Amino acid sequence: MPYLLRVELPDVPGSLGRLAGAIGEAGGDIGAIEIVEKRHDGTAVDDVLLETAPGSMPDSIVSACNALDGVRVIWISRYAAGGNIFLDLEAVEELTAEPEVALDRLIDLLPVTFRADWAARISKADGIVYTTAAAPDDLVWVAVDRAAAVESDDDNAVMAVARLNKSEVVIIGRRGGPDFLDSEIARLGHLVGLAMSISRAAKAPAH
Numbered sequence: 001m002p003y004l005l006r007v008e009l010p011d012v013p014g015s016l017g018r019l020a021g022a023i024g025e026a027g028g029d030i031g032a033i034e035i036v037e038k039r040h041d042g043t044a045v046d047d048v049l050l051e052t053a054p055g056s057m058p059d060s061i062v063s064a065c066n067a068l069d070g071v072r073v074i075w076i077s078r079y080a081a082g083g084n085i086f087l088d089l090e091a092v093e094e095l096t097a098e099p100e101v102a103l104d105r106l107i108d109l110l111p112v113t114f115r116a117d118w119a120a121r122i123s124k125a126d127g128i129v130y131t132t133a134a135a136p137d138d139l140v141w142v143a144v145d146r147a148a149a150v151e152s153d154d155d156n157a158v159m160a161v162a163r164l165n166k167s168e169v170v171i172i173g174r175r176g177g178p179d180f181l182d183s184e185i186a187r188l189g190h191l192v193g194l195a196m197s198i199s200r201a202a203k204a205p206a207h
Contacts, residue, residue, distance in 0.1 A: 002049065002050070002051055002078065003028075003050055003051075003052060003061075003076055003078055004047060004048070004049055004050075004076070004078075005023075005073065005075075005076045006036070006046070006047050006048075006073070006075040006076070006115075006178055007045070007046055007048060007071060007072065007074060008045050008071070008072045008073075008074055009043065009070060009071045009072075010042060010043055010071075011038055011042055011043055011044040012042070015044075015070075015071075016033065016046070018068055019046075019048070019065060019071060022065055022067070022071075023048070023061055023064065025064060026056065026064035026065075027052055027053040027060060027061065028050040028051070028061045029053065030049070030050050031049045032049040033047070033048050033049075036181060036184070037182075037183040045074070045181065058076050061076070074178050075177055088190075091106075091110075091191060092194055092198075095109075095195050095198050096198055099198045099199060099202035100203075102195050102198045102199040102202065103121065103130075104121070105195075106192065107121055107130050107131065107170070110132075110170070110172050110188075111132055111134075113191070114160075114172055114180075114184060114187075115174070116172040117174055118131065118133075118135035118136075118173050119131070119132050119135065120139050120171050121164065121168055121170055122139055122141050122169050123141065123168050124141045124167050124168070125167060127139075127140065127141070135173070136173075138153075139171060141169060142171065144162070144163050146163065146189055147162035147163075147185045147186065147189030148160065148161060148162075150171075152173065156175055156176055157173050157175050157176075158177055158178070158179050158180060159171055159172065159174075159180075160172050160173075160180040160188055162185075162192040163189075164192055164195075165196060172188065
């Protein structure tokens with residue numbers, strides 16, 4: 001069973017090796033590691049994609065990680081994205097491959113790119129424009145000037161929003177957390193801006 005583990009650890013040489021060793025001893029097999037954020041306090045936040053051996057429990061992996069000095073598991077959940085971690089550049093490549101539908105394609109890609117459960121395009125005038133299958137059906141326009149975390153009516157969900165243009169926003173959500181990091185919110189704003197630029201370029205008249 002694939003899982004995605006988000007962990008805070010000291011940003012010093014050897015930390016990833018100790019983490020990998022603890023995960024392996026607890027029955028986990030690491031498939032990929034991505035640095036999500038480096039903090040000014042000397043810690044880093046990493047996402048670890050892993051598979052569990054038959055009979056191994058994710059709780060055992062969490063306990064093994066938390067037992068390491070300076071290490072804290074922020075979140076672990078099942079990961080059903082086919083075992084691949086999509087980076088922002090890979091998402092941009094997909095958008096540029098189909099620029100005419102870049103805005104809708106962006107919504108399809110955001111849940112994988114940000115380990116979210118759903119994404120949606122919301123119009124100020126018309127409400128929901130385009131969503132992934134798991135998105136709530138009561139989403140509404142949120143007025144923002146820049147990407148930001150927003151409160152959800154669902155106590156078990158966290159959301160982030162970014163302005164797409166004057167009349168539309170993009171919202172992504174996670175059920176059960178974790179909260180969106182500042183670095184993730186900045187990435188969301190940047191990626192949404194790129195998608196808008198790609199879409200505009202596709203619609204511009206040829207000279």
